[in-house]
Amino acid sequence: MTLSKDQQREAYRRMLSIRSFEQAAARQIDNGEIPGAVHSSIGQEAAIVGACMALRDTDYITGTHRSHGHPIGKGAKLPPLMAELMGRTTGICKGRGGSMHLADSSVGIIGESAIVGGGIPIATGAGLSAHVRGTDQVSLCFFGDGATNEGSFHESLNMAAIWKLPVIYFCENNLYAATTPLRSSHGQPDVAHRAAGYGMPGVIVDGQDLEAVHAATGAAVARARRGEGPTLIEAKTYRFDEHAIGLFLPSIYRSSEEVDRYKRERDPLALYRQALLAAGHGEAELAALEQSVSRQVDEAVEFARNSPHPDPAEVYEFMYSNPINYPRAERQSS
């Protein structure tokens, strides 16, 4: 299963968008334009985009606190994402979610959960829902290696397997749960091996190789659509930035040699650029794409800067679909 020339361009565009968007976000944290915590996906772009490109627009995904890559990977528009990071009323979540919850339902995202493992049962329920409603949608769940030690992971995989639900469990294994290395939190190095315990396939894939991720995910998606049940995919990847941008760390938990080696040898964008050139895409074509993405990110930042802040009087909005006697703001503000 290989990507067409157009799909390759689109995959590269989405990977570039994630990186450029997050580099812009890092600059805006520095200049005080983005409040709160920001967790970047830089280094993990091939895993995210390779998985998302194997899905249809109508398929569901859930994500994590590292939430920028997933909507961009699934094809979301950048301006509402950037506006959300800057807390504006034009933000995708109207300034209620921020960097850890960049969920864009227009591209099938049903939640970016900042509770580790929190989205895994939700994605499983979306798979159940597709099964009950008789559609051929699949549900793909992104989570990190840290989440695989949560009860929600084990409970969800078990139920998806016994009921053969159309769910793809996609582990972005970046080797560190915040600062805890995988080797000190797992009894063996491969998350995918846990699949055997639930009676589903477990697949290990090079998360820095977009086409390999795409092929593995495509096979899992096809299996899910055939009604044969879930798959656990483990993409071996790496996070280039700190757990959160600007995080103060009192001690070192990974060597700078390791980080430098990944950046030098395993950068998914550099690797894919080489692959695209080898596949016959021209240097000028790629350079034009890079400029176009850079311009789109600048435009997203400008859009966000020019957007209004939310009105504090509207803080109760979006609590309920069907409000009853709510808000009692006149009582609660005193």
Add this chain to the structure above:
Amino acid sequence: MTSQRLSYLSAILEAQKEEMERDPSVIMMGEDIALYSATGVLGKLDNKRLWSTPISELGFTGMGVGAAMTGLRPIVDLTIASFAYLASDQIINQAAKVRYLTGGQARVPIVFRMSMWHNQANAAQHSDRPYPMFMNVPGLKIIAPSGARDMKGMLKAAIRDDDPVLVFEDNDLWMKSEDVPSDPDFLVPLGKAAVKREGRDVTIVSIAGCILHTLPAAEQLAGEGIEAEVIDLRSLAPLDTDSILASVAKTGRLVIVDYAHRTNSAAAEIAAIVAEEAFDALKAPIQRVTTPDVHIPFSPKLERPLYPNKDKVVAAVKKIIK
């Protein structure tokens, strides 16, 4: 309107059956569900509507949330209310919050059922009445009906509601019967209290099975010339503050009867609201009849005296009506 005599428990089963027949997007999930809580539904529906789950409260609760966000209306049966603690991340961090967190993109039409099995010698891990904990979470609707009629009408309204609703079922009430309208569209709206008895001297606010003590207490007081107004709260979130304040404005006295532990109970919140908003109407201090802050013991000799009962309600009223 025709009606039928239903127990509180059969009202639950009837409500589920009718809503599942009416709306194909309603599904049920829970442990041992085919055997217990879906009785009367089984056999009439295809096997995709009832999900008898492994013992995985967190997992299946979250699956219900995901299903609710993608077009279904799940009824998640957590059976014993204490088991909701295992599922609380999905109830609190997901069901209650995702609509807000996504700026209104999400919709979570889900019902969580849980029963309160206090007074049954089941000791501390099966005897909690944890509704006040969930009242501290914005984004949830919480009901605790006290009779078959309200249970059927409110559970049906909850299933049709587009927001997450927690239903606290009081095991003391399961076998109590009432006449319930047979109309399959009979609904009791969420968010409104019911005046079960009118009176001028004191307001007694009653929650769930406390009605079994407050109405007899009001009867006894009436025999002594004290007319109590009994308000059955029915809905804990949103709280029908207007009904409580209107009654207190009339009677000038308030007793709240609540099975929860005393600290931060529903009674504590109601007392605070009345103190803030109707202090001038009060002729006497507000009284709370609650369960003390101690774990529920196994031995019935230890357990039974802890809870609100008729005598405690009468004593609380008499304390503020000299």
